[in-house]
Amino acid sequence: MTNSKMTQWSLVSDLTTGQCSGFTKGFPHTLRCLLGDWLENQPWEFINSSDSFCVGLADRLLSAMLEKLQDLAKQNCQPGPILQLTANVEHTYRREPLQLVDAIKQILEGEQALLREKFQSLPLSIQQQREELRFGFYLQKVQHRVKEIMVLRDSLKQMNGNTRGSLQQRTLELQFPTQESLQATSLQNLHALFLEAAKELEETKKQVLMRFQIWKWQQQLAGNGTPCTEDLAPLQKRFESLVEVCFQLRQQLVASGTELSSELHLRLQERLDNVFSALIQNSFLVDKQPPQVLKTQTKFQATVRFLLGPLLLKPPHTTFTVTADIVTEKQARELAAGRPETILCESTGEIVNNVAPLETNTTTSTCCAIFKNMLLKKIKRCDRKSTESVTEEKCAVLFHAKVNLGPNKTTFRLQALSLPIVVIVHGNQDNNARATILWDNAFAEPGRIPFMVTERVSWKAMCETLNQKFMAEVQTTNGLCKEHYFFLAQKIFGDSSTRPEDFQNLKVSWTQFNKEVLPGRGFTFWQWFEGILDLTKKYLKEYWSDGLIMGFTSKQYVYSCLIKEPVGTFLLRFSDSEIGGISIAYVTRLPDGSPQVENIQPFTAKQLSIRSLADCVLDLKQLEILYPNRPKHEYFKCNAEVPRTTPYVRATMTIRVEEPFSSTSSVCPPGGPMVNMTPGIHSDPTFADPSLMSSSMGMSPSTTSTFGSPQLMPSSFGSHSDLPTCTYPLQPASSLGPTNALYSMQDILDEDMETCRSNNIAVYPRDMPFLMPPNMMGVPENIPPPSEQELVQLLHRDQDMNHCLLNLGSTMTNICS
Template sequence: MTNSKMSLWSFVSDMPPERFSNLFEEFPRNLRCLLGEWLENQPWEFINRSDTFCAFLAASLLSAMMERLQDLANKIGQPGPVLQLIANVENRYRREPLQLVGVIKRILEREYAAVQEQFQHLPLSIQRQREELMFRFSLQKLQYRVQEIQALRENLGQMNGSTRVPLQLNSLDSQFSTQENLQGTTLQNLQSMFLNTVNELEEAKKVMLVRLLIWKRQQQLAGNGTPFDEDLTPLQKRLENLVDVCFQLRLQLASSGIELQSRLQERLDNVFSALIKNSFLVDKQPPQVLKTQTKFQATIRFLLGPQLLKPPHTSFIVVADIVTEKQAREIVASHPGAVFNESTGEIVNNTAPLETNATSNACCALFKNMLLKKIKRCDRKSTESVTEEKCAILFSANVSLGPNETNFHLQALSLPIVVIVHGNQDNNAKATILWDNAFAEPTRIPFVVAERVSWDKMCETLNQKFMAEVQTTKGLLDQHYFFLAQKIFDDNATTPEEFQKRPVSWSQFNKEMLPGRGFTFWQWFEGVLDLTKKYLKDYWSDRLIMGFVSKQYVFSCLNNAPVGTFLLRFSDSEIGGISIAYVTYFQNGSTQVENIQPFTSKQLCIRSLADCVMDLSQLETLYLDRPKHEAFGRHYNKEKPTKTPYVPATLKISVGPTSLYPSPSILNPADSMNNLHGQPVMLSDPASHEQMIMIQPTMDMSPSMRTSYGNQQLLPELMPHQYSLGNASPLGPMETYAMPQDVDMMDCISELTPTYPRDLQLCVVPSMIKMPDTISPPSDEDLDFLLNPEHNLNHCCEDPA
């Protein structure tokens, strides 16, 4: 259903025929099946009048249908019965083709309703197809009207140049006054036809501007990862067709002599100007989080350039300036011809020529090496940070079109940009852009965005961002949304259905710290994103990670599971961590659920998650009931032997038992070969005779990074740490705790002995978790399509900035 190329017939053909009973009494179902997609690719539903154009189009469609059916019938084995059905349809509707249009419309409406009922909405591919048909119908009607005007004007010219009236009126030849009346009537008809056609052209222009607005909105949503068809060629053809109609009407109007000629000419000029100015847009956006002193690119496209800027012509230059939010508002609100003269920063390499590529037929200005040298900060609200300040890049050009060299000032604003000067601002700047991209209205004042949005819209945004960043087709699930809602609202008592109706604010998203934490919701979520896309993509795509769930939910899953059952969840207390919860024996013989201290990117860049799971003998079965070697087998690192004079060394993970106090032996570095209960932490192989740990070649082992320890050389991360005596260990405090703070696994290898074995084991201590509340998953959110057949077109009548 998500395939954009799927048609209405591809859905209908899979439905049982009885679903459409009594629908094919006036048009045989066999012919509907034979026509397939062709039938829905014609503008039947838009033929809703009995004027000359609709009658002409209905007759043309009937003829095209008969021709296509006969060709298809001749290709089947026994065409006789089908040809008889075709003949019956032709005989029935030849004199009244509009009746056939009504029959086909009823069939298609019933099929649309069936698909709507089955999927709760019309697939996007069908909506795009209908929108394309609507424009095609409008364009055909305009072209037909131009031909009618031309024929009527030529008829009027013949009347003015001859003493005789056309042959069909020869009974009035001798009546000069009647001929004068006829000329007056024809002139009135011509004026009325001009008025109607210009009205229809203005409506087509509004639809065109709405379509461009939709493209721009889709481009903005693509900044959050929404799939986006960025090809502008179909829209360029639409604009060119409308400009052609506009030119033809201007030519016919110039020699018409009607009373409203000057007024109609002004209206046509306004249509032409609006089409030109809206066809100048940002094809490839600059980065929305822009760091000063960093090069970036952008592409501006003039859709009507190939049609209007025919060579030879003057090379026009596009200029880029950075503007504040206040300046952007002034640009949009000012007179369309107003020129912007004040920049709020300095952009190096901010000019590019507007050129047409003969191969792609695209007129573009390519900015390849722009650099924001400096930025002037504007006044902000007391509660706003610098990463909430939005600006934009204004692209502008002056072009001269037509034989009269008419000047047009073209402007296009980029999407909102947050300028940063340091990498530590990147995370918060991304939050500002994510919120703006997701929840901005297409016709807003720059760059106003809602302070509160519904939680279900927030879920849709987080899901799309997650799939796009991780590059996976496996999105978030109901239990994930429930946990995220509990986290952002700090509420464990509300049901999933109630969460969907609750609004979430920008402050809750990325200004207020989460309870008991030193970071915001977005900072935590973005940390999970970064960890998953770098180290956990394949595990997530294979659904090996349960992910966004609470410890209480984990307990409800594992409470009655066999010993050795485990699952993986993202750390709730640390940015960018993943923890393993598993079932083990308690000291009195009963079972309990414990959490291993989280793995972060620092550990996973050394040893993969699958290898960590393989190392831990306590982990046997992935929840629900999947042996770990079956689940993680394809992700194990199978190192190929390499020629080296050294004995290879590997790191391995181990889990020690929970204890209230550390063993005294651990306090003595000389006894560090034993863990809390005397079990080995690092195992030495007698065959190991090298006195150096060998790091994989992919790691940077430049001399400047090595640090000597005795007669060994280790990376700084592997250097032994000094610990104070008392209640201390290489793992930190060993007290039993219910909701542990996640710690760095590298602390586990701090107590190293002077002799280094071939296999190093990193001891990671689990912790107990609290009892859960009753949890029920939320329902699926509804999809919200951008392409809605019912558009409010009034707001698109004005010229853009």
């Protein structure tokens, strides 16, 4: 449905022949199959009259169809049946080509009805194709009217110069009263042709501006992550084509002279000027939008484009400049009301580097002004309602320029307003500002009064917005599903008793979205959702895309999924009590043997930046099978070893979960078992037993860090000898000499002390080198340095230090317990 290459015929070809062949008896279904996509690429459905243009277009389409069938016959090894069908079509419709148009319109309309029934609406690709065909039809029609005017005016000139020829022409008209002649000699016909041409020009202009509004709406949705790949080149071509037709019609109007009455001449001139002015104004647009959350004193970029620049500003021409100014919501409304002269009277803010030249690139056929280093120096806040915060205040950047166009150097004021912007002065305002922009981009009506947006939207529309934002930010094609929407609805409405289908009829307000805190929480719905979005984007993208994370679901639903599963079954869900957290729920057993579902304290970005989710899952022996029946080792892989690039040995960590029902475990804190990160020290294989080095250090080789309380706590060697550890490979990374012999810690200390003495570095007994800055910790310079005896007392001498190190682990264990 979203494939831009998908055509109507490629969709209906999957339907049964009976469905597709029953639309009309006047056009064989075999021909529909042979012509395929070509048939729907022609403007059949817009030929709705019997004037000269429509009859001529129908005749040309019939000829093109016959030529297409003849080419297919030449490519077929048995051309006879195709040639017979071709002959039948020509015999049936050559005299009345409009009957062919009616027959094909029935086929296409019937197919579209089937597609609407199957997909609820026509695919976007088919809608775009129809819109392009409509514009092409109206453009050809107004071009045809201009040619008719030119022919008629030439005929009038001949009539004025040759009265006899005029009498012969009138005699022909009387002999053939039903034939539409392009050489009509009546001034009334000329008046009618001019009025008809002006009307069709205005109708074509509406088609162009409608396409322009669609592009602006797509650009607005792109601010929330909706893909917007439409190129501006086709839109620019439409503007240029229509301006050229407008010029041709204006030339014929000027040349008509006394052939038209002065009143009609002035009325037509005004209508043409309005069309041209509208095309000029709307062809000036913001191609690259400035950031919609804009922080003061931060550089930003933007690009504006003049679609008619390559046509109207051909060299040599005067260099024009574009200026950018910040405007408030009130000023934007005055601009929309047609009062541009008053909007910049009051200073709203100051943008540095806010002027750029409007330059034409002949290679790419574009005319742009590029702002590379703009900076919002300051902003003047407006008066807000008592319930509004500064992050709900919207403004915009106005780009404006004055250009002189045409032989008379007529001055046109070009103006383009950016999408709404929220100005912040601190990073902690970013989250709420992004909520304001998300709501405005998703739910603002086209052509609204700046910057009005509805306060309440349907839950279905909110789901579509959240899904698109999630997929765009995470850069994944795996979006949210109906189970996720059900949980999100329960959370934002604070109702766990409503059925899923009942939420579809509810409306969610801006207040529920990002003003009211969730029940029992200290944050709003958007703050919670955006935290998960950021966590997934940075650390969980691959796991989410591979379908390893259940995600948005409640503990109750997780319990119902896991309670009947084998011990060791687990799943991953986003925390609903903490911003930006993911928790692991797994099945374990109570002391009496009954199953129990436990939830591990959520992992946040802080923990996952140290240890990846895959490594955490692999570390925990309690986790064996990812729900429903996927062995974890098949879906979670260890991170590859990073080659050593520094003189330091690498240190890694492992985690463990303390079983809450184990007799040796400590008391389980609220919210589930604690997860501990435990780094350990292992030696390189070239060394001897690592315990020798550990014992010579006089301290434990392992430390423990608890998620939620990220403190590294030394522990004794024996008290936690059963904990999983990882290695600190000791490699030849220092200047202590070759590593083929085992150095004791005492040897290393003695050698380091000797090195320090040789370099006049102060060395304290039984310690590593220690440099004392002259004014460390802000101590006044007039305080004398400590004596050697005082330093020795501070360091507790050898026996005090050794006693402390040997008992440090057990002491800390007692403190923590």
